[in-house]
Amino acid sequence: MSDLQSQDYVRRSATTMTPPMARSHEDQVAKLIDVSRCIGCKACQSACMEWNDLRPEIGHFEGSYENPMDLGPSVWTLMKFNEYENEQGNLEWLIRKDGCMHCEDPGCLKACPAPGAIVQYANGIVDFISDKCIGCGYCVKGCPFDIPRISKTDHKAYKCTLCSDRVTVGLEPACVKACPTGAIMFGSKTDMTHWAGERIEDLKSRGFENAGLYDPPEVQGTHVMYVLHHADRPSLYSGLPDEPRISPVVQAWKGILKPLAVIGIAAAALAGFFHWVTVGPNEVQDEDEAEADRAMREVEEEEKSP
Amino acid sequence: MAMTRREFIKFTGLGLTASSLGLLGFGAAGVAQAAAVRPFKLTHATETRNTCTYCSVACGILIYSMGDRAKNAVSNIIHIEGDPDHPVNRGTLCPKGSALLDIVHAPTRLKAPRYREPGSAEFKEVSWDFALDRIARLIKDDRDKHFQTTNANGTTVNRWTSVGMLAASASSSETAFLTWKVARSLGMVVFDNQARV
Numbered sequence: 001m002s003d004l005q006s007q008d009y010v011r012r013s014a015t016t017m018t019p020p021m022a023r024s025h026e027d028q029v030a031k032l033i034d035v036s037r038c039i040g041c042k043a044c045q046s047a048c049m050e051w052n053d054l055r056p057e058i059g060h061f062e063g064s065y066e067n068p069m070d071l072g073p074s075v076w077t078l079m080k081f082n083e084y085e086n087e088q089g090n091l092e093w094l095i096r097k098d099g100c101m102h103c104e105d106p107g108c109l110k111a112c113p114a115p116g117a118i119v120q121y122a123n124g125i126v127d128f129i130s131d132k133c134i135g136c137g138y139c140v141k142g143c144p145f146d147i148p149r150i151s152k153t154d155h156k157a158y159k160c161t162l163c164s165d166r167v168t169v170g171l172e173p174a175c176v177k178a179c180p181t182g183a184i185m186f187g188s189k190t191d192m193t194h195w196a197g198e199r200i201e202d203l204k205s206r207g208f209e210n211a212g213l214y215d216p217p218e219v220q221g222t223h224v225m226y227v228l229h230h231a232d233r234p235s236l237y238s239g240l241p242d243e244p245r246i247s248p249v250v251q252a253w254k255g256i257l258k259p260l261a262v263i264g265i266a267a268a269a270l271a272g273f274f275h276w277v278t279v280g281p282n283e284v285q286d287e288d289e290a291e292a293d294r295a296m297r298e299v300e301e302e303e304k305s306p
Numbered sequence: 307m308a309m310t311r312r313e314f315i316k317f318t319g320l321g322l323t324a325s326s327l328g329l330l331g332f333g334a335a336g337v338a339q340a341a342a343v344r345p346f347k348l349t350h351a352t353e354t355r356n357t358c359t360y361c362s363v364a365c366g367i368l369i370y371s372m373g374d375r376a377k378n379a380v381s382n383i384i385h386i387e388g389d390p391d392h393p394v395n396r397g398t399l400c401p402k403g404s405a406l407l408d409i410v411h412a413p414t415r416l417k418a419p420r421y422r423e424p425g426s427a428e429f430k431e432v433s434w435d436f437a438l439d440r441i442a443r444l445i446k447d448d449r450d451k452h453f454q455t456t457n458a459n460g461t462t463v464n465r466w467t468s469v470g471m472l473a474a475s476a477s478s479s480e481t482a483f484l485t486w487k488v489a490r491s492l493g494m495v496v497f498d499n500q501a502r503v
Contacts, residue, residue, distance in 0.1 A: 046404035051385070127343070165344040177388060180398040269323065 011120040013112035026122040029167060030189040031176060033097050034199055034227040035237065036208070037183035040065065040079050040095040044175035044184060048077045051163065051174035071098065073151035076160040077175055080238035094230075096237040097175070097184065100147045100160035102126045102223035107246035108157075110254050111142025117157075124189065124223040125162045133157055144219060144244035162223065192225060199227045216244050350374055352381060355389055358403045362475035362500045365403055366392020383410050445469065445492070453493055470496030 054074035065081040077099035084092045106126045109118040117132040135155035139148045148157045163173035176186040196213045203211035212231025234240040351370040358365040366389030373379035386406040390397035419437035420429040452468040
């Protein structure tokens with residue numbers, strides 16, 4: 001049976017409290033995608049679909065190496081290709097494996113109104129709990145990386161789980177295992193950051209002076225990190241956000257408006273209660289009854305007369 | 307239980323308020339949740355080592371099939387991934403290898419020898435016995451007719467040039483050794499293998 005239980009949740013959607021953590025010493029995990037070693041073979045895509053039993057509909061050639069053209073409820077990871085002409089006039093083929101970044105501060109979880117539909121485990125994985133999902137699509141709006149997709153079949157949100165079912169039993173995610181060039185690595189967040197440091201040093205020695213790690217502080221870091229040769233311009237890599245931010249609408253709605261609304265509702269209830277205590281219920285007086293009888297009679301007479 | 311209209315409305319209102327407050331986040335969040343992660347599907351699956359069917363790199367694969375091979379359980383392949391102990395790929399696989407499961411279950415997968423008779427436009431399924439007998443017969447006839455024992459200078463040779471053979475790429479060393487012995491002992495010189503690439 002699974003090892004990940006409510007005690008392992010560090011965050012839970014639409015919940016002001018998280019369950020107490022009895023076991024607090026779990027290592028944080030991370031997936032490191034070294035863009036400079038990726039050859040765009042899509043083994044990760046194949047392995048992801050195979051392990052997770054996903055078979056998206058076979059589409060048509062759209063004039064791009066991307067296949068299919070976008071992430072979907074059954075496409076949890078996707079190779080994105082960008083042809084970039086650098087300052088020296090040389091073509092650089094920038095290939096990036098797109099998918100959930102497993103943010104430390106997940107926008108999807110913040111935006112989600114269904115209690116427990118999105119959770120974050122102590123190891124950092126952000127997971128969608130489908131049977132609690134109500135299919136509202138707020139997570140799509142909340143995600144700074146545009147990752148979740150709503151299924152048209154069952155109207156629930158889907159995205160990469162970082163193979164939580166494999167990680168739970170001590171295995172690496174399917175994409176990591178398949179990668180033939182070692183461009184995708186998996187381990188503790190500390191080890192992955194260290195590994196990335198070595199790679200970046202190597203890239204810098206080969207003339208990529210802007211090489212660096214993509215672990216955006218705007219979402220308090222991610223559990224899927226990239227080694228980029230142009231870390232100063234992440235947007236070169238098929239729209240990887242330079243500064244990923246949770247939408248201000250979500251921030252305002254969940255951060256300010258919701259507490260205010262709760263206070264408003266509570267104040268209205270309280271006012272109602274005190275009104276009932278001080279003024280009391282609206283009693284029916286004799287003259288009211290008489291007035292009502294008169295009105296009834298009038299109506300009855302009107303109905304009879306024509 | 308007798309209830310006046312007013313009481314009924316009061317209770318309904320109370321229930322509505324309570325449930326609204328629960329939805330607004332005042333609920334008992336510590337309520338134990340069932341384990342949420344998808345159960346690991348390979349716990350008791352049978353693991354079989356094999357070689358990837360595709361190219362000459364010959365990656366090691368682990369084939370997982372459901373059931374523990376008990377008498378009444380019919381095995382069915384449910385998952386294939388790289389063999390981490392195999393020196394060639396150390397657990398990795400290419401996109402084709404990663405998708406092997408769908409090759410195994412493909413409705414178009416070739417499962418028996420097929421034979422197109424001379425002059426016929428269609429393949430028909432035949433038995434292995436028929437196929438092997440037919441191949442052996444044709445090989446024997448052709449070799450008897452064209453086998454050369456001496457070359458132009460009169461030197462003794464072991465040479466059969468009129469028939470060639472393409473051997474499988476994903477062969478183990480042992481299979482490759484036997485294939486080589488069979489082909490060369492017949493005197494076959496036109497002999498190739500994708501594993502040479």
